[in-house]
Structure formats: structure tokens, C-alpha cells
Amino acid sequence: MQSLQLECDGCHFHDAWLPKVADGELRRRNRNDVSLPPLFLERAVSCLLHFASAQGAKLHVCLSSQLHVPCAAASRLVLGALPRGKVLKPLVPEFGRYLKVLTYPESGALLRFMRTLPNGAKVTSRFLSGGSSPGEVALVGDYLDTVDLTCKPRQGSFDIQDVSLACFSHCPFPDNAPLHKGCKAECLSDRCFQKGFIAKAELRMLLDVLPTDRKFAKSRGDCLDSTKTWTSGVFHFSGHAGLRDVNNTPGVPNLLIPCSDFKAGAVRVRPADPQQPELVLEVSQHPAKLDAALVHSTDDWSGERILLVAFHVQGATSMSCADQKRCAELGFVLGIDAAEDRVPDADGLGRSSTETVFVGVPSDPEEFIRKAVEAGHPMDMARHVCPAVDRASKANFCDPPEAVIQRRLCTLRRWESRAAELDPLEMEANMRRPHHIQALLKGKRILLWKELLREIGYPDVKILDEVEQGLPLTGWMAESQVFASNPRAPTMSVETVVAMNKGFHALVKGRLAKRQDHDVEQKTWAETEEEIAKGWFWIDESGCWEGKIIAHRFGLLQKLKLRTIDDCSVGGLNCTVGLPEKMRVHSIDILAAMLRRALELCGGKATCRWLGRTCDLQAAYRQFGISAAARELLRIVVNKPGAAQPILLGANSLPFGAVGSVAGFLRLSMAIWSISLVGLELCWSAYYDDFPTVTSEPLLENTSSCVDRMFTLLGLDYANEGKKAPQFADSFAALGTWICSELSAARLKQELTTCIDSILADGSMTTKEAEKLRGRLVFFEGFTFGRVAQVAVKHVGRHAQGSSGTVKLSADVKWALHMIRRRICHALPVTISAMALQTTCIFTDGAFEQGRGSFGGVLVSPHGRCVAYFTGEVSREAMHHLLATSTHPIYELELLPVLIAMHVWGKLSSHQQTVYYLDNEPARIGMIKGAGGTAIADLIISKATALECELGQHAWYARVPSHSNIADDPSRFYFERLHKLGAARILLDESWVASLVLEAG
Template structure:
């Protein structure tokens, strides 16, 4: 609304709410004649006029000043309106939001089409492009004949022109991926924008010119750093694998350092010992090559959330038994070559365990450890995944070189042969035997996660960490606890492994443990593990062993809504302090409610004898009671909790508070999350829009009249408060 007066008299100050309706005075232009009670005055802003002079206009025969003050009111939703909006908004972190649309469409086609039709569509598409591959064979040879020798050798198995025509004909959005593969991957400079990934800008830290200028001095340090790891097995493996790369045409060398170009950059190659293998790492960060890279996107491979959302989408439309497996590309990065213009920055220093000296090799295939290598490979892998979804109706995801694939049991053989022909058509080698080639099964491992599909016909799928991952992580934690110290690098590595494993555990107990590890490694107080961090690591290890698998259910894809509120009016004889809550179905219909008045002893436990107000603690108590009393209903479900106290919402989100009482209440909340395996989201509801305000004050007539059953919560409150003691 706008006032013709510069400073009209208003009934409340800014950010205050009206206790009663306010009739808009004459002289104020307003879309409504009366501002309802509980509306909040957001601002009263003077309006400036052109040239700093007051402008005038003719109005009903008189000269009056133009609008000189703008008044903004926030009019809250009614309780029913807010619940309706909450239903429409849904849960911000629903798994259904994680599935890419092209994959969702593929899942829907698998549910709707007959198996015979799926088989026919796949066969016709593959036959068409196999014939096209034969027709393009001579053109393919001409294309590769114009490539540098090393790139022609690496890309020889690829049917590049077929791949390009498929992308063009099917309408793929990133046709530049073909040019990058044909020209080879760069190691420095700007990463091309693909529109396949999230927009995130990260500037380069140094220029390519600066890298070239410092190359000669820096490579001497890199060559001298090529020394023994102290583990003969690691040294032998790194050197022997480097020689294997030379034999395969993925590298060249050894190279005499005296023949290196003046601007040649040498990075250190070392081995990282993992559980069952030793991985070669090319440290292009240490040599500053990665510092020249500037990006506008963040490549995000499909995590287990995408796999979970794929299974959930399939659960919605399919009841037949479903199987799964992982297709693993062999030496994935080595199937792509470097651009000729990148070879000056592709040298690595490798320790020769026989001569006890460092040797220099030039990498020709994309190195594992280069920032641009990650972008380039994921860009290519994304196109392969997209073709499978769009053209062949494959239900699969892509995590780096792993393609996790689902299939209805009766159609699994056809899916397996389809993937095989697709990879062979485009010239990509994948594991066809050994540990990385398992048949379709009701239980399979991918990305360190075990996916259990046995209960798919019953409406749910289970995700858990593999026993191997759990055992390795617990062993690592125990080794640090025994040693009693943990460096920054060790802590960062442990935290990363904990974070990945925690993704398959319900609740946020693991996050609190990781926070303790994080606080320690960045405390600057040395490597000795403090008692708090040690206790947190022990809890995480126990949590890994005892946590139930993460379940994805067909019937609970939509979120429940929980509203809680509290009142604290110590001067009242009848209802000095109360909590109330309402549980709503995902449709917005009330399911259950509770209303409870705290006695003086309960209030004292929350601090009424020491503090002027305990409304924050009571609001948090109401939230905890709701999570516990309805845990059997919310099991395995997404749920949005609405509270009208910012502090209660904030500590519920962060999982920690500043007092013993608050932290113990939070512990109860987190334990309830784990026990019911819920997916919680915490949000604020304005007080006037909170439907649980009435039951928190003992006003239950309207809900009872609507037939909403009230659940007793006295025993739950007593159990919670008894654990707080008199702290």
C-alpha cells in the first residue's frame, strides 16, 4: 500500500504483528480495506521523487502530493492454507528429485512397454547403427589417419563417427564432446562448458605462462622427489605398471632429462595402496598443472542417491522381481588420449626400484590425477549413459567408470546383451570376466555399497555398506585410536571415508562424529586425539556395525508433515507450560495429535528455576516428543518437521547446542531418527500459521470435533526428562 502522507501513523512498529485487525485510513492506497490480525509490518519506506522535489498530481479537483511512503505488510497464511502449501512444496530432499529426467523416462518406458517391444526396439536400433558403422569404416580410417600417432593408437578401437552421428540424430545437447575426444584432452586452461553439470565457477590460480616459466626449476624438485615409498611392493608395482603403459602405447619412456623441452612440466607419480590393489596417482597438483585449470561447471557423477532414486521410480510402477549388476569400463581413463598440445605438461617422474633412481616418462593417455582428465572423462561417460537411457531404454546410472544397471529378471539377459553390443559398437572396452564382471543378481555391490533387491516385489530395496568397507573403516579408526594421534592429512582421508560410508546409514549420528574429527584436524592443537574426538570415533565404529540398511520403500515416497508448538506462561494456574503436535498424512489430512501440560518439576528440569524463560527448551522438547511418539508411523519415510521457534529449528538442523540440556534433547532426536530410519527436513512455520498452537495450549476441541485421535505422551516426556536430570 502507498500513503499520500510522508509518515502515516501506524498501529505497530516494523517487524511487529497486529493484535487486532487494522482498518486502512483514507489517504492510503491499499488493495484491501482492512489488514487482518497477526499481519506483520515489514517496512514503511519513504519514496524519493525526481530531482529531490515533491511532485504533485490533480486528484478529485485538488492538488495532492504524489505517493510519498510505501507500507509493506506480511499477511500470514491461515493454518489450513499453510498446510496446503506445505503439501504442494513437498520434501526438498526427496529421492525422486535426484533422478535425471532422461533416466526417469527410461524407467517409465520399462514399466509400460511389453518385454517383446523393448527387445524389438533395442534390436532395431542396434542393427541400424551396426550397419551404419560398416558404411562409415573408410571415413573413420581417414579421420584417424590425420591424428597424431599416439592419439590414433589410443582411439583406434573407437567408432567415433558413429558416436557423433548418434549424438546428432538423437539430439544430445553437448556435441562438443566429440571434438574434445578427437583432438585429445588438454591438461591446462579453461574447461569447456558442457551444460551437462551444475554451474560452479572456480578460477585458475596461475596462468599457463607462469607454469611454463617455472617449469625448469620445478621439475628438478619433482625428479628428486621420485624416491622410494619405503614399501618395496608399492615401488615395484608403480614401476612395472608404468612399463606396461609404455608397452600399451599409453606412455613413452624413459626419457633423458637433458632432452626435455625448456617448458616441460614433470609431475610425481606414486602408488596409493588400497585394500586389494595399488593405484597409480599422477600428482599434477604438486606440479601446479592443475592450478592453471579454470572451470565453470562441477562434474557430478551419479552417486548412490541416483541409484536409490532409480529403484524408487521403478518400485512405483513395477512389482516383478528385479536384478542388478555393474558394468565396469577397463582402464577407463586410458581409453582417451591427450591432445598433442598438452604433451609438454604430461611428464612424470617414477622411482626405479632396481637402479634406486628416478626416471622420466611422458604420458600419452589421460592421466589419473589431472583435473581436466576428470572433466573430460565424465563428459564422455555422460554421453554414453545418455545414449543408453534415451535410445535403448536402459535403467542405469554412471559413476565414473561404473554403470550400475537394473533389469526386470525376465529381461535381464536382453539388457546384458544390449549393453555389450552398445559398448562394442562404440569401441569401449569393459570387464567381461573376473571380480568386476558379476552376473545380474538380486544382490550386488557398487561403489562400496551393497544393493539388496530381494524384497523388491514386496515394495522395498535395501542399501548398506559392504562388509569389506565396514571392516576396513573400523580397522582404520581403531588404528588411530591405538596410536592416539592423527595428522591433518590422515584426518582428511579418514573423514572422506567416513562421509561416504555415512551416506548409507540412517540418521545424523555419523555426521556428529565426523564433525568431531573435523574439529580436531583443524584445531591447530597438534596430532594428539582429544577425548571428545576419540569418543566420537568409537561411536562411529559402533554405529557402522549396528546401523540397519537404508530402505527405499514404494509406499513412502511422499513426505509426512509434523507441526509442533509450545507455550510458556508461568503466571497461568491452569496451563503454565505446554507442548502440542499434529501429524499430517502426505495429503495434508490430520492423522494424529498430542497435547500435554508440563508440571513444575518438568519445567524445573528444563531450567525454569535458573532462567527467565524456557520457551526454547520447551519448543525443542515438543519436536523431540513428536519424533519419538510417531517413530513407528514415520519409519523409512521422508518427513518435514515445522516449528515456529528459530532456535529450535536451528539446533535440530545442526545437531548440537550450547547447553547440556539442549544437547541431550538433540541426542534423543537423533536416536529417534535412527530408530525410525526417517529422512527429516526441518523448517519454520510462522506462529499464526501453526496448526499445533492450539493443542500446545490445551485447546483441542476443534481437532477432536474433526475426529483426530490424540495420543498419550506423558510417559515419553517423562523418559526424555528423566535422562536430563537436574542439569
């Protein structure tokens, strides 16, 4: 806290950072509950960034640098998905250059300097005593310029224009804080300091609450008007007496700043030399400086005369250290008569310590356009895959098949030879393992598996050490160095959960009391009996729950298949698990990225048939055991058909429903994937126990053989016959989707249309049905081209948030279901292509000033040339329509030029990658979501998404700072820059533009 130099001064109340009861519920505090001083937050965050940089963390400022490291949020870019939230960085960095500014913290020099910079310049970090972040310096690189404000005089002469409340950056009071009892004036002034400006009404209120000083009224002369009093700081003296301020610091002038509109009221100053003419300060026209040591008076005036007088009190340095510190924090300069004086802190630190401030400055429009063209479209960035995947893609689809087959056979023969050598040692090692683990690992070549992982340089060989002793289900899981670090601590210890067993056991018994459907319960018990027979689970005849963590087993029907789930959350087991990393599976996006990279390596077109299938492990979780401690602690209860009391089970293998099971198995799944990817050059991905695999036709038999021999070599049970073992084909199922299958897509469409027809026929839908339908629609939309159904899906989602039970369909939901049904019938699937699509950039902007709405747009070619622009003003009728629903309709005015640009330039960017740059964040998010916050916004966005789909545009909506937005010029009818750049103007029909707005009515 000393390094921040912002210790609490005790002048405000602290709200306790404790949970509180709101609306009958216990709610934890969050960042919105307690307001902190902005300067404190800036310095504190900078310290945290400095520490993170010192630990090796990298700060990304744009998407291209972010994609050089694994990023789960970026994986769907290859399928054309748009980002939600702020996980992904902008295409073009917000700032074009950075300034390293050296300044004194207590001076207003930084604020004055910031006012000279372009709009949008921001402080990115700040450090006291010249400190700086190595990561910050490395980030800005050549863009870093240094500005030293400490070389300028700190005291003495200063410009009257420098007077601004904005220089007082410290304020402990939030805007909505109640007035402090007995200190209203201080509270009001602090509020104004925080905002950086003061309104007339606030100034009047401040003057009203200031104490009245009548002690020396007679010596100051007779007031001509009794309404003009010292309380308001205004005097008019008769000729026989004047005012002379003897308590001001000698040589330091007062500042007189007019704060209202009035006439006359000049300040007359009598010079020290009687021979000199009288000085008249016309303060009604402009601010002025006044030598307060001279006798002065005020002329009469008309109107409301409010004059703000700033002065420096003589002897200020004689105040206590605490008072001096408070004044310095508020921006007051003490000891102004001596440049070498400085204000000591209560902690002994001098206030003359310098501050290093990094300031980001937005690019000029021309520079931003150049960077936007260089950045291109994120779909191009998503082609980056790891080197191992790149080599596997090249081997499967580019290299001569004979060479690939030879490499794979040599590797397999070597592995199989080594396996034969290790078999006796494998048997001996298995005999030393815990008894319940021996049966599960019988036939598995754990020693060989370890050697193969070491051979390929895999970082998580220790997972197999855990497999030999049984995987843990409680406590902190081991760090694999395979997944991204993202610690999540346990919410409870094992001891705490056991101590709270009375409550947890009551929850489990409550679940057991709600018996499932007889058929489901029968199948669940039959599945359980099979697992007991195989030694995966065992019946605990004692039936004792004491000191145990209990999980609840139930059956879950998935189409025609039943899956047994062991709910380990209800009994508290999952609360005891800590995860050091963010576990990540290979979703369909990863496979799509691999296929796109393969197409790119092939020159954009496959030279032969590509075939695929999904390889599936059998009873994957049951092939590995749990630790002895977990075996002793965990019990699972399941209802037996016809029995009043549940059956208590013990576990030998991984239960399906424990966080520890998922964490351990995902590490094993990644190890299996890596061995075949690196060692055998298989083009496949890993999604839990599913391994979607793709190969070229010449390598078909060899790839199939390699998969079989690899699983057999490791001793893993996988599906090699039946429904789960399909042959390699042109189209295949993978992770809930079909790849290269028109027939299968038609099947999925038929399922959804049948479901929607049934709901429309009934005229009602339960909230649960709505939630399920919405989930299926979101999944379907994720793999179809375009986003025209987003608004309709939103209406279905609102129905799902309604009251429980069956709810009659509203008109909006009926419209949405009909619209979605048409969408399903005509939707095209997302295609994976390596075509070098051109990227067109379109900049748009809207403006609303003095009741008038205007807009503009600029088209930039793939080569960075400003080709054309449009501009216009919204008609009075359309503006009246907009103002009927919003007092400041900038949101709709920012969306409108996006739709206009699609109509005007759509054919030029048809079937291309198009990046729309907007400087309004709500409008950009609305285009991404496919739904707006108002009826007019919904209409504009719906039309835009439909047109986007019709044109076949791969659209991306990016952020551009207002200062960098080239479309800001035409939106304000400024065309000189665009004409110099050679852009041609597109004339628009005003009535057509108005119709885009009026149709919402």
C-alpha cells in the same frame, strides 16, 4: 548508482576492499568485513534479480519447483538423506501471498504499513520509479495484490502514533563502528536510526554530547532549577516570560514525545485569544502536538523528565542541494508547507519518484497446514526422473520382454550396418589426426559415434571433435550444455604459471625428495613402464624442465590395487583451467532413484528377479589423447627405484590428476550413457568409467549382449573377463556400496568393527586415523537407516581436529567408539521402496518469557485434519537446570517438543513419512545434524534420533514461519483455534517432561 539513488555522501570512512594480514596469514576480505547500508543492499540485490530474470533465470521458492530441474543437492532425497545448508528450498514457501506496494522512498508510509501486516512479513525486492522484476511478478502470480500508498497525503496532517525512529531506514554506520572524532552526536543518532529504537542510556549520552545553547537564555525566562537547562531541552518559565518558537515552519506543529517516567511537567500553551482558556498538554501521559508559534511554558516535575521534541525548521528548502539530499535520505520531509514541493537531488532527480516494493506475507496457520499436506514428503518428490530414464525403466521391468528384445536388436543391426559403411572413412579420418592421437583412436568409430549422438538429439557432439584433435588441459573448457552452468574461472594463465616456474618447480622437487615406500615406488615404476610400452607416455630424454609445467607422479595403494596419480596441481597446471559448468557424476543416489521409479511403475513390487552388475571401462583415461599444445607444455616426473635422479615423462593420453582430463572424460562418459539409455533402453547410470546396470531376469542375456555389442561397436575397451567383469547377480557392488546383499553388508560391518576394536585396544589414535575413520563412518551412516550415531561421529571428528601425531583417547571418544560399534552391529540398510507411504505433519514450538519455559505440539493427519495437541510448562527445577547453562534457553525449549511428539505420537506415525515443522532455525539444523550445541541439546537430539530409528520414521525437518505455526497457540496456552478445528488435548506428566531435561546432568 543513480538508479539506486544512494550515492555515498562522504560522511563516513570507507575500509579498503583489499587483503590484509591477520595472525600472520594473508586473508582475503569477505562480506563480513564491510558493512553496507541495508537499503542499498536491498535495492542492489533487487537489480541483480531483475537482471537474472531478464536472462531467463528462474527463482524457486519451494522444493517441489526446484526438483523439476536437475539439482545435485536433491539427489539423495530418495535415500532419505536430510539436507545441509540452504541449497534446497523449503517444503512450503515462506510467504503465502505477496503485496505490490507503491510508495514514496523518502516517506515513512511503507514502515507504517508494514506494522499493520502479520509478524514475519518482509520486503522481498524494491525498485525505484515503478520498476519491477518480470520474474518476481511471474513468481507471485495470483497471490499478488497492489497497495498504493502514494494516493495518501504526503504532507500536512499526520498521526502522532506514526512517530518512530524505524522510518529512518538509511544509516551508513555499523553497530560496532567507532565514534567519529568530533561528531559523536551524529554517530550516536545514526546508530539509533539503524536499530529503529533508542534506549534511555543512549538518549542520555546523546543529550550529553549535544552542544549547549545559551545565547538566548535570558529572553526565555528564568529557570527555577539550575539543573534544568536548555541542553536537555527542558524549560520551566515563571509567569513573566514564556517561550515562542519563531523559527519553526508556520502551521506545522511540534511533536512532544515522553522518553522517560516522570510526574507533572505539563506544557502550558497560551492561546492567541486572551478570552480562550489556557491549554495544558499532559506530556507525562502520552505524546502531544504543540503549536510552537504560541507562547508556552513547562510546569515543574518530579523524576527524570526527558522529552523528545520534533519540529520542522522554517526555510529548510534554502539549504544547499547536498544538505537537502542528506536530510531526505535520513527521512526528513522538506518543503512541508507546499504539497507540490519536492527535494531536488544533486544529480537532478526528483525525490518524488515512486518506489515499487514487493512484500511477502506469511500464510495463516490453517492455510499453511493445507499447503504442508499438499507438499507431502520430499521422498515422494524424488521419484521424478527424466523421460529417457522413465522409458528405460518401463522397458526393463514393465514392457513385454519380447517387444523390448525386438526393438534393441533392430537398433543394433542398424547401427552395425552403418558402422560397416563408415569403416573406410574412419580409417581415412584417423590418418588426418595428430600423430600421437592416431594410435590411441585406432579402432574407435568416432564418425559413427557422432552420428549416434545426433540421432538421439544429444547436445554435446562437439566433444568428439575435441577427441579427434586431443582434449585440452589448459584454459577454458568447452560448454557442453549437459551439465548445469556454474562458471569457475582459471586462477592463473599459462603464461603466469610458466613465469612462476621457479617456485612451482621447487615444490615438485620437494615432493620428489620425500621418497615413498620401496614397495610402492617399485610398483609405481612398473606401472609406468607398462604405460610407456603401450605408447600412453614417453620418456623425455632431454630432461629439460625449462618452460614446462611439471606434474608429480606417485603411487596410491587402494586395498590390494595400486593406482598411479599424476599430481597436476603441485606444478600449477590445474590453476590454468576454467570450468563453465558444474561437472556431475551419477552417484549411487541416481541409481536408487531409477530403481524406485521402476518399482513404482511395477505397482510397488517386482514381478520377477532383478539382476545387476557394474560394467567397467579398462584404462579409461588412457583411451583418449591430449591436445598438441598440452603435449608440448606438460611433463611428468617420477622417481625410479635405485636412481638418484627422477625420470621426466611426456604424455600422449589423459593424465590421471588433471582437471582438464576429468572435465573431458566426464563429457565422454555422459555421451556413452546417453546412447545406450535412449537408443537401447538400458537401465544404467554413469560414474566416471563405471556403469552400474540393472535388468529383469527375462532380459538378462539380451541386456548383457547389448552392453557388449555397444562397447565393441564404438571401439571402447571394457572389462569382459576377470574380477572387473562379474556376472549379473541378485546382489552386486556399485560405487563402494552393495545393492541387495545382506552378506556383503555383513562384510563391511566386520571391517569397521575390527578397525574400532583395534583402536580401543591401543587406547590411542592418530589424527589421520581419526579422519579416515570418520570418513568411513559418514559413508556407512549414509546407507544405513537412522541417524543415532551422529553425535558419536562428531566426537571422532573432534579427535581428528586435534594436534598431529598419536593422541590418547578421551572419555568422550571412547564412549563414541563403543556406541558406534553397537550401532554398526545392529544397523539396518537403507531400503529402496515405492510404497505409497502416508505423510504425517507435526508442528512444534517452544516459548521463553519472563523466566518461564513452555512448549506445544500439534499433530496433523495425512488428510490435513488437526487431530491432537499437547501443551505444557517446564517445571521450576528443569528451568533452573536450563538457565544454569544459558540465559535464554529457547534453543533447548524448541527441541524439547520434538522429542515429546515422538514419544506421544510415535506409534501413530511408525514406518511412515513424518515431517516436523519448527520455527526455530538452529533447532531445525540441530535435528538435521543429529547433534546439538549444548549438553542438554545433545541429550534431547540423541534421544530423538534413537526414537526416530526405533519407530522406523522417514523424518524430515522443515521450516515454518512463526506466524504460520499452529503450535504457537498451545505453547502460549491459547486453545480456542485448536478446539474449533476439533483437536483433542493430550495431557502430559510434568515430572516425565522434566526428566527429559534433567537427565543431561
